[in-house]
Amino acid sequence: xxxxxxxxxxxxxxxxxxxxxxxxxxxxxxxxxxxxxxxxxxxxxxxxxxxxxxxxxxxxxxxxxxxxxxxxxxxxxxxxxxxxxxxxxxxxxxxxxxxxxxxxxxxxxxxxxxxxxxxxxxxxxxxxxxxxxxxxxxxxxxxxxxxxxxx
Numbered sequence: 001x002x003x004x005x006x007x008x009x010x011x012x013x014x015x016x017x018x019x020x021x022x023x024x025x026x027x028x029x030x031x032x033x034x035x036x037x038x039x040x041x042x043x044x045x046x047x048x049x050x051x052x053x054x055x056x057x058x059x060x061x062x063x064x065x066x067x068x069x070x071x072x073x074x075x076x077x078x079x080x081x082x083x084x085x086x087x088x089x090x091x092x093x094x095x096x097x098x099x100x101x102x103x104x105x106x107x108x109x110x111x112x113x114x115x116x117x118x119x120x121x122x123x124x125x126x127x128x129x130x131x132x133x134x135x136x137x138x139x140x141x142x143x144x145x146x147x148x149x150x151x
Contacts, residue, residue: 007024034065
């Protein structure tokens with residue numbers, strides 16, 4: 001059996017429910033992502049403000065090319081998974097609780113301050129990765145809080 005790749009784009013509708021809005025076969029490369037995103041744009045996908053992505057090869061570049069006005073956010077769960085190898089097992093429960101608390105912050109300024117304060121104490125092996133990648137997971141804080149979006 002041969003490996004196959006399906007590129008899938010999910011959107012969130014007015015009721016905040018996820019929907020598949022596009023699907024293409026291809027490779028996980030820039031050109032395939034460009035094809036999918038250009039197809040969505042041709043189908044009148046407009047008003048996009050935030051793309052939450054897995055940091056797949058070519059996806060970030062394709063998004064910036066087709067939807068340059070949109071913001072990029074790295075999927076938080078993928079950030080967590082990439083952090084696991086840098087965290088000693090004995091600190092894992094505490095580290096996960098800390099990450100979740102940081103991402104629950106409503107204020108963009110509060111989340112990084114908390115991370116920077118605790119990183120040396122709790123996650124000495126993860127400090128470099130936290131510094132380089134943490135901001136990519138906080139883009140959502142640039143948008144109004146959920147209660148404000150309904151007004």
